[in-house]
Amino acid sequence: MHIPDGFLSTPVWGTLDVISAPAVAWVARRAQRDTQDHRIPLLGVMGAFVFAAQMINFPVGPGTSGHLVGGALLAIVLGPAAASLVLTAILVLQALIFQDGGVLALGANVFNMALAGVAAGYLPYRLWVHQSRSSAIFAAGALSVMTSACLALGQLLISGVPMPGGVLWASLALFVVSALMEGAITVAAVRAIERLNPAWVAGPRPTSSRTLAGVALAALLLVVVGTLVASAAPDGIQRLTGQALDSAAWSQRTAAGIAGLALIFVLCYLGGKVISRRRSA
Amino acid sequence: MNQAIYIRGLRYRYPDGTQALNGIDFHLDARESVALFGANGSGKTTFVLHLNGLLRGEGSIEICGLPLADATLQQIRSKIGVVFQDSDEQLFMPTVLEDVAFGPLNLGLSPADALTRARTVLKRVGMTHALERAPYHLSAGEKKRVAIAGVLAMDPEILVLDEPTTFLDPPTRRDLLALLRSLPQSKVVVTHDANLARALTTRAVFFDRGQISGEGDVMEIIQRFHWEYS
């Protein structure tokens, strides 16, 4: 879900721009370290491939068809850092040239799809690929889409975009359906690619420990759930019914909420690193 | 030795075990043009990839007197320019001018000098009208010209062309032929197009399953191996 400009409140898009910019810089450094300039044509071509593959219809029932979103597929094939970079590039192009997603909202869209979405697409795969490859890939696709969609929904709600209960549940149901489709499509795509050359979907060797991956996934899901909970808080609904609210206090609280969630995520991540270092010591 | 290319005993085995080249001896004199014929899969393109060190096999390779080795790779790549079959793989920069400037920039020219050289070369191939255009806008023939310009911008002594006339219509082939004939570099031309070979080269070499099974005058080779289909 690409959020256009004009939907998110200033604290929300502002905070997400501030979070995403250094995150993308970090991801770029990481990708550079892992891949070197000669892989740039590959990243570019894979980005173009995802764009093109999104046009292909996957019929799932009478009159319904799904499309590959591709975050999980990219994460599996290129590794998370490179996948995040490619998706960021795609989002920039979509915002400026294809009018899909806003420019100020780029921080939010990058956070939802290129950062959280890719992480949610890679971590389940990393955790479970040796247990059951197909389930791991399915989970990767499904969680990737579910995460980005829920985060987007949460951000819209926090910004005060009205969504009556019925519409909200319908949206969530739609997300679940899309997530399941993405899981199935990703599995099918990976199988098809594997038949042509298994080396392409073997993916780069993982550098971090499994414990870390597990903790990171938990933290990520916490952030997603947290965002939704915060957005559904009574204050949000008050705003929708038009009651006057001190906008400064509101902005502060929203910013604090997001900062709090980010802090939880960072703490979980660091905690996980400490745990895994102790384990391997 | 005024031989542009001198190769003795070239062998190459693919990672999956297939012996792609099985003892190739090849030479190209300065200012000479040679055609490479052979069925698909006979080793012609694999051979071409050895000329500038993209693939490394066994045997000795000398380009313009320089033995091919890690230390001489950069120099050799500036002396022998390869134009690949798929122009879309070759033209990877956002604009024509930037793409042609890519080679000179890698050679160490300053950005200003690189752009000047790019402009000069694009004029040479007749593509000055397309400097700021994106490569995918161009027709197949125009892309081929820009690809050739990109290679000429490195100021090579030898030009290698892998199936240059594929996908081109007859008028475009004619124009391309005229351009290639006007270029003074020695040429190695991999082609299925007997007309092109006859017009551009004097000698031909026939590849068959990784070996050279015939060599001689281009017309004679075409006749001997029935390398025309009508």
Add this chain to the structure above:
Amino acid sequence: MHHLVIDRWSRGTSPLHQRDPRAKLAALLVFLIALSTTPPAAQAAFATYAVVLILAATLAHLPIRGLAGRAALVLPFSATFALLTWWSGDSLRALALAEKSFLSGMAALLLVGTTPLTAWTAALESWRAPRMLILVIQFVYRYLFVIAEQAQRMRWAALCRGSHQGGFRSAAGLVGVLFARSWLRADGIYRSMLARGFRGRFVPVALAPFQASDAIFVSTCLAGCLVIRILL
């Protein structure tokens, strides 16, 4: 294809085309921030923004209907939410949602319609965007059309063989083959790069220096947006 039209627009020669891409990018951001922070009640401000955009489009010799048509792509999405907002009683906010998303789209189109991709990516890079990101953006853009066309042709070929019933498996197969061709294409690109002396780093080509006219342009935009924002 959509982006080919924009590519053509971006190679015009109007005064707006000739401004430094950094100036235009800055102006876009200023405009978007002003637009985004405008309270829904200030409808006159939205009207003024629209007029400003139309004037800019005329100055740039860009077709207004073309711009509006492309910006309108966002409307199905924003109209849904606008309706929801209207229904929950906040009609001004509903209108503002639609107006903000539409006008932002027009503004972004003005940027890319007057600035070739290499120029605005160079501007981003001069503002410290990671080099690798810039290169990937350029490569994605470069091969977008090529690969999309391949996908299209493969779909047509499948349709010719009666697969309007589609089939999940054939779609997966198509994606697999498209992936393979793309990967092999990337290998070919890398070989071409090596053949032209690539040693591992792309050498950047610099932007022309910022001029007085560019500074005047940005200041005017900034001043204009501030005036509209404060007064209306």
